[in-house]
Amino acid sequence: MCRNQSYILGTFRACCAKSEVTSRSIEDNAAFVEPQKVRFNTSLSSKRCYVMTRDSPMPCRGLQFFSTQAGTESSEEEDDNLEAGFSKRQTPVSAGATQDSKGEAGNDDEFSELEISEDEINDDVEGPQNEMELSDTEPEVGREKSRERRGSNQLFRIIVTAPGLSVHNSLEKWVEEGNELTRPDILLAMLFLRRRRMYGRALQLSEYVESTKKVEFLERDYASRIDLIAKVRGIHKAENYIEKIPKSFRGEVVYRTLLANCVLANNVKKSEQVFNKMKDLEFPITCFACNQLLLLYKRVDKKKIADVLLLMEKEKVKPSLFTYRILIDTKGQSNDIAGMEQIVETMKAEGIEPDLATQALLAKHYVLGGLKEKAEPVLKQMEGGNGKENRWACRSVLPLYATLGKADEVERLWNICKPNPRIDECIAAIEAWGKLNNVEEAEAVFDKMVKTWKKLSSKHYTAMLKVYANHKMLAKGKDLVKQIGESGCRIGPLTWDALVKLYVEAGEVEKADSILQKAAQQNQIKPMFSSFMTIMEQYARRGDVHNAEKMFHRMRQAGYQARIRPFQCLIQTYLNAKVPAYGMRERLIADNVFPNKALAAQLASADAFRKTAVSELLD
Known part of the structure; x- marks a missing residue:
């Protein structure tokens, strides 16, 4: 294993050598390990190597469920979409996720889907999308019993219908009426809320x-609480809450949940x-924690x-399938196809076969790299020869064939699904035909x-809304929005994102801006990163x-948090407006954003005090 990990490291250094990310100075107060010197373009100025960390808390047998795995968004839009699959789905796993023999949380990959529309926010799902999801997160409730609870969870309805901040009062009244608050009921209600x-x-x-002591809190219940506090009140409040947790329950799961957020x-x-x-607390360095680091540094x-x-090699931490997937994606983004393929070979040598998501990731990078002859065999392998053998792969393969421009393949696969389609296959087909x-x-x-x-949920309507947005069909898009409203669906970030794009593509940027602002204020839910960027890029083009x-x-x-892409967009706005961007370097430093070559070039162009050949003569 160590030999193969050394090979992974050696392979990946080559990728880093190709990276355009500029090196950053090492801060004195940062912790580090001191293994052998690591080389990128040139050797590091110090033997010190950062080993800091990055989208998800972990499986939790307690009251709460973690639906997001730390992610969302590297440098460009493509990476943003993939992050959604990685990061936003690699956070603390659901309560009750299984553990392996070493006590690790169940597979990271279960929660890391490939670009399921920025994806996967499931902002208004009626419940778990399939029986397996429910059973994975609810070990204490049998499958048959789960089906009953799915439609008759009174506790969930009480919480959802409670006015504003009066959930406590509604729960108290419900209990006084003689209803019993059991752990399985709490687990299921928490799942649906998340x-x-x-x-x-x-x-x-x-x-x-916790306050009424209706159920005894376990470490994973506290971890789930940390996750919710971080999401609702911020990282600082979550960090403060840890000090209130009994020391016996302040274990690795609690801290990894904070880390993921x-x-x-x-x-x-x-x-x-x-x-x-x-x-410092001498918790073991796990693959989960290292994957968080990889996700973070993949972006920044x-x-x-x-x-x-x-660090993983030094601590003998064995990479997981999810680890390899991050490395494959990073190689693909650098257009290092040979390096990407070497990572795959190393993974296979470790006895880990590429799953559907990994194959889809490979196919996507082949397509983006213009290697259609390599993409097609991977797609054929995914569908199992005739599309019927691996019917479940259709939802991933359909959009990829569309990206290749293979209308005949899309039609062939859709005809297989059409007599008895699954809802995710319909969404994939809508996306595919839209691309074509x-x-x-x-x-x-x-x-x-x-x-x-x-x-249907608004997620399903949004698939069609995106097609209208991409084709600048404003009138049809508006009609569909009315249909969504009449259906009684709760509209969430996915739909807002499609609406924003619909109006932006139609040239109504101010209307898109207004929609986003009102949606966020009325629903108090965080809009998607891409929604902000879609509008901001339009203002940049105008020099506004x-x-x-x-x-x-x-x-x-x-x-x-601040990152390279918004700063690039902001600086481009100043350039287009032909006005100096005073203090921009200081803003980058204050936000701990380190420019890559593209951003550094923009900074130089926007520098009001830069020297030119003419200015030097005048001086």
């Missing part, structure tokens, strides 16, 4: 259960502090990925979906500094 991103109400439920917030400094705190500093791999600019076929699939399932700065500020208010 799936709807109702973190505030989920936090009130947790507070009520720090990573999810892109808070590099705090993530590193938490990781080092875990080391790819050079440090090699440091994490070196065949709006009529996309509408036909959507109509079939509406007729087949009486009650005032509104671009306003959007930048609103992103920070929503909880998105």
Whole structure:
């Protein structure tokens, strides 16, 4: 294993050598390990190697469920989408996730899907999308019993219908009426609340259960509470709550939950502090924690990925499938196809075969790299030869064939699914036909979906709304929005994102801005990163500094930490407006953002005090 890990490290250093990320100075107060010297473009100036950390808390047999794995978004839009799959789905696993023989949480990969539309926010799901999801997160409730609870969870309805901040009062009244508050009921209610991103109400439920001592809190219940506090009140409040937890319950799960939320917030400094705190407390260095580091550095500093791999080698931490997937994606983003393939071979040598998500990731990077001849065999392997053997792969393969422009393959696979389609296959087909600019076929699939399932969530309507947005069909998009409203669906971040794009593509940027602001204020739910960026990029093109700065500020208010892409957009606004960007370097330093080559070039162009050949003559 160590030999193969050394090979992974060696392979990955080559990738780092290709990276355009500039090296950053090492801060004196950072913790470090001192293994052998690591080389990227050049050797590090010190033997010290950062080993700091990054989207998800972990399986929790307690009251709460973690629905997000630390992620969301590297440098470009492509990475943003993939992060959604990685990071936002690698957070603390659901309560009751299984543990392996070493006590590790169940597979990271269960919660890391490949680009399921920024994806996977499941902002309004009626419940688990399948029986397996429910059983994975609810070990104490049998499958048959789960089906009953799924439709008759009174506790969940009490919480959802309670006015504002009065969940405590509603629960108290419910208990006084003779209802029993049991752990299985709490588990299921918490699951549904998290799936709807109702973190505030989920936090009130947790507070009520702890304060009334209706159920004995376990370490994972405290960890779940940390996760909710971080999401609702911020990292600082979550950190303070840890001090109130009994020492006997302040274990690794509690801290890794905090770590995952720090990573999810892109808070590099705090993530590193938490990781080092875990080391100081002598918790074992786990693959989960290292994967968080990899996810973080994949976005903010790819050079440090090699440091994490070196740490894993030193501590004999065996990479998981999810680890390999992060490395494959990073290689693909650097357009290092040979290196990506070497990672796959190393993974296979370790006895880990690529799963569907990994194969889809490989196919996507082949397509983006213009290697269609390599992408097609992977897609054929995914579908198992005729599309019927691996029917479940259709949802991933359909959009990829569309990206290749293979309308005949999309039609072939859809005809296999069409007689008895699954809802996720319908969504994939809508996306595929949309990519192929065949709006009529996309509408036909959507109509079939509406007729087949009486009650859809806004997520399903949003698939069609995105097609209209991409094709600048504002009138049809508005009609669909009305249809969503009439259906009684709760509209969440996915739908807002599609609406924003719909109006932006139609040239109504101010309307898109207004929609996003009202949606966030009325629902008190965090909009998606891409929603802010879609609007901000339009202001940048106009050179509208005032509104671009306003959007930048609103992103920070929503909880998105500073990162390269928003700064690039903001500086481009100043360049297009032909006005100097005073203090921009200081703002980057204050936010711990280290520029890559592209951002450094922008900074130089926007520097009001830069020297030119003419200015030097005049001086």
